[in-house]
Amino acid sequence: xxxxxxxxxxxxxxxxxxxxxxxxxxxxxxxxxxxxxxxxxxxxxxxxxxxxxxxxxxxxxxxxxxxxxxxxxxxxxxxxxxxxxxxxxxxxxxxxxxxxxxxxxxxxxxxxxxxxxxxxxxxxxxxxxxxxxxxxxxxxxxxxxxxxxxxxxxxxxxxxxxxxxxxxxxxxxxxxxxxxxxxxxxxxxxxxxxxxxxxxx
Numbered sequence: 001x002x003x004x005x006x007x008x009x010x011x012x013x014x015x016x017x018x019x020x021x022x023x024x025x026x027x028x029x030x031x032x033x034x035x036x037x038x039x040x041x042x043x044x045x046x047x048x049x050x051x052x053x054x055x056x057x058x059x060x061x062x063x064x065x066x067x068x069x070x071x072x073x074x075x076x077x078x079x080x081x082x083x084x085x086x087x088x089x090x091x092x093x094x095x096x097x098x099x100x101x102x103x104x105x106x107x108x109x110x111x112x113x114x115x116x117x118x119x120x121x122x123x124x125x126x127x128x129x130x131x132x133x134x135x136x137x138x139x140x141x142x143x144x145x146x147x148x149x150x151x152x153x154x155x156x157x158x159x160x161x162x163x164x165x166x167x168x169x170x171x172x173x174x175x176x177x178x179x180x181x182x183x184x185x186x187x188x189x190x191x192x193x194x195x196x197x198x199x200x201x
Contacts, residue, residue, distance in 0.1 A: 017161050018157060018160050018161070020195070021160050021161060021163045021165075022160055022163050022164075023195075024163075024164060024191065024195075025163040025166070025167045027194045028170070029090055031190075032090075032091045032175050032176065033064075033176070035060040035064045035091065036060045036064075037060075037094070037095045037097070038061035038095065038096065039058050039066065039095040039097065040058065040059050040061065040099045041099065041100050041101075041106065041132070042056075042057060042101060043055060043056045043103070046070070047152075048151070048154070048155050049154060051072075053070055053071065053072055054073070054078065055068060055071075055142070055162065056068060056070075056079070057135060058135070059135045059138055063135075064170075064175050065138070065166060065169065065173070065175065067082075067085055067089045067092075068162065069081065069082040069085055070162060072155070074103070074105065076105040076108040076112075079103070079105040079106050079109035080109035083110070083113055083118075087113075094119065094120055094123070095119070096120070096122070096123060096124070097123065097125075098124070098126065099127075099128055099131045099132055100125060100126070100127050100132070101127065102127060107125050110123070110125045141169045146165075149161070168191075171187050171190065176190060
């Protein structure tokens with residue numbers, strides 16, 4: 001906005017994020033390339049309204065983001081809800097292996113999903129910590145943005161903002177099928193095209 005000599009209050013930008021981030025995430029989904037069947041699952045901590053919350057995230061073995069879930073709790077019920085959400089996401093085949101850390105909630109949730117056949121019976125739960133380095137490093141993109149925003153005041157606004165951060169990060173990582181990582185102008189044009197925004201020359 002500064003490049004166009006337009007002055008905008010930071011609260012206005014925050015409202016844009018709340019309105020447009022979920023819509024950006026929804027519209028972007030159909031343009032994503034397919035991920036692979038090797039999932040890497042981890043959670044990180046975020047402070048919301050003065051309390052710690054848990055951000056569950058899953059990427060594939062190449063680092064492509066699959067899904068996320070913000071939760072007040074870190075237990076088997078939250079882990080199961082997270083896996084169900086990830087399994088419903090388009091462009092993501094059912095996993096053949098899920099790599100987890102030492103959190104005991106994951107094997108329990110995976111066993112329950114196998115029992116209901118939401119997960120394949122041959123899906124292997126692999127608790128190998130070092131293999132999760134790829135998702136732990138990927139947390140940094142969100143952490144960096146959250147620190148700049150100085151936290152969140154409500155769970156609802158946090159969830160919406162993270163959708164936007166996550167989606168833009170997916171675009172930057174090159175997860176759009178036909179858009180290379182190095183094409184910064186193409187990425188900006190892609191987002192504009194999703195919303196049919198005219199870009200001044």
